[in-house]
Amino acid sequence: MVNNSIQENILELLSGISDPEIPVVSIIEMGMVRGVEFQENRPVVVITPTYSGCPAMHQIQDDIAAVLKSNGIDAEVKTRLSPPWTTDWMTEETKQKLKKYGIAPPIGFSKDLKMDLFSVIQKVNCPFCDSGETELKSEFGSTACKSYYHCNSCHQSFEYFKCH
Amino acid sequence: MSNSELLFEYLLRNGDDRVVLGQRMAEWCGKGPIIEEDLALANISLDLIGQSVLFLKYASEVEGKGRDEDALAYFRDERKYKNLLLVEQPNTDFAFTIARQFFYDCYEYYFYTELANSSDETLSAIATKSIKETIYHLRHSSEWMLRLGDGTDLSNAKLQDAVDYLWCYTAEIFEMTELDNALLADGIAVDLNKIKPLWDAKVSEILEKAKIKMPDENTYMIKGGRKGVHTEYLGHLLSEMQILTRSYPGAKW
Numbered sequence: 001m002v003n004n005s006i007q008e009n010i011l012e013l014l015s016g017i018s019d020p021e022i023p024v025v026s027i028i029e030m031g032m033v034r035g036v037e038f039q040e041n042r043p044v045v046v047i048t049p050t051y052s053g054c055p056a057m058h059q060i061q062d063d064i065a066a067v068l069k070s071n072g073i074d075a076e077v078k079t080r081l082s083p084p085w086t087t088d089w090m091t092e093e094t095k096q097k098l099k100k101y102g103i104a105p106p107i108g109f110s111k112d113l114k115m116d117l118f119s120v121i122q123k124v125n126c127p128f129c130d131s132g133e134t135e136l137k138s139e140f141g142s143t144a145c146k147s148y149y150h151c152n153s154c155h156q157s158f159e160y161f162k163c164h
Numbered sequence: 165m166s167n168s169e170l171l172f173e174y175l176l177r178n179g180d181d182r183v184v185l186g187q188r189m190a191e192w193c194g195k196g197p198i199i200e201e202d203l204a205l206a207n208i209s210l211d212l213i214g215q216s217v218l219f220l221k222y223a224s225e226v227e228g229k230g231r232d233e234d235a236l237a238y239f240r241d242e243r244k245y246k247n248l249l250l251v252e253q254p255n256t257d258f259a260f261t262i263a264r265q266f267f268y269d270c271y272e273y274y275f276y277t278e279l280a281n282s283s284d285e286t287l288s289a290i291a292t293k294s295i296k297e298t299i300y301h302l303r304h305s306s307e308w309m310l311r312l313g314d315g316t317d318l319s320n321a322k323l324q325d326a327v328d329y330l331w332c333y334t335a336e337i338f339e340m341t342e343l344d345n346a347l348l349a350d351g352i353a354v355d356l357n358k359i360k361p362l363w364d365a366k367v368s369e370i371l372e373k374a375k376i377k378m379p380d381e382n383t384y385m386i387k388g389g390r391k392g393v394h395t396e397y398l399g400h401l402l403s404e405m406q407i408l409t410r411s412y413p414g415a416k417w
């Protein structure tokens with residue numbers, strides 16, 4: 001019972017930590033926090049890295065440690081690789097937040113993706129004007145998790161958060 | 165060697181392949197032919213370095229001597245590096261970079277497919293996670309193979325040169341050493357003999373589509389990376405990569 005309330009308290013605190021690169025969503029909404037476990041009654045926050053090359057992971061670990069410490073919680077932060085992070089863990093609500101922020105959210109589910117070696121180019125609607133007249137410029141955007149598109153209707157460039 | 169020493173060595177090989185290639189790709193940062201490509205090469209570099217961290221961190225745990233992944237990357241000399249000779253070859257030009265990346269991505273894709281079934285849970289987890297990234301890399305390099313090979317006379321000639329030059333470093337990728345065989349017996353390592361035909365088939369398919377001729381089958385194959393015997397290029401790469409940490413040990417910013 002005590003553990004349950006500690007767990008809730010920690011998750012509540014973590015929901016206040018935003019993704020350093022996408023400040024409108026929290027690390028919980030991004031699916032990076034896998035849960036709070038207990039080892040001999042000491043809480044262990046389990047997180048999973050998004051992309052291996054994601055430079056934000058260090059920042060996130062530091063943020064978690066800092067928030068817990070400033071709230072007087074003694075906990076360990078552990079990284080777990082399996083199961084690998086997927087955008088399937090994002091809720092519809094999170095996807096809408098991304099869109100409002102100007103990032104086209106992941107389309108479909110990773111588990112249904114065909115692992116084709118040649119890209120079947122994903123059709124993505126512009127997050128600003130909803131036009132389908134968009135063009136993929138590069139599979140790699142400002143970070144590995146996003147690809148880079150251009151909208152031919154409103155002439156705005158935007159990023160698409162890849163289904164992963 | 166004990167089992168944990170064998171595993172440590174296997175993890176170094178894999179960590180080193182990725183940190184060296186990641187460093188090479190990082191050399192393109194700010195110098196890409198177009199901004200989209202600059203971003204792509206930097207992203208691939210970051211993925212590779214991130215994957216190398218996974219292997220080297222695990223190596224550090226297995227070794228248990230308190231050398232962390234940074235110590236392994238920054239404080240080992242050339243002869244202690246166990247990467248493939250292919251990945252240390254210089255960028256030279258864009259065609260060269262793409263050919264090297266394509267040969268490597270293609271190998272890494274089949275390697276991870278097999279490693280995902282490893283009896284070692286951590287290796288299997290690393291493979292399952294990383295293969296999703298490798299697919300992006302392989303798509304990127306194969307598409308460029310086609311674009312350059314089937315592009316202009318000049319781009320075709322440059323790519324053909326690169327493929328011919330790099331070919332002598334491709335046999336090493338699939339060499340089953342004693343270490344591979346010992347770890348394979350425990351279901352830990354990948355059977356490279358099993359993935360070689362898949363690599364051969366994919367490479368010849370893409371070369372043909374790209375209108376690039378298969379390199380001479382009598383090419384003399386150069387090996388040595390897994391034993392720490394490198395080409396002249398690795399030392400220069402490491403000196404650039406390691407100088408800051410070695411000049412200012414423990415530096416933080």
Ligand SMILES: [Zn+2]
Pocket residue numbers: 126127128129130131151152153154155156
């Ligand atoms: Zn638009």
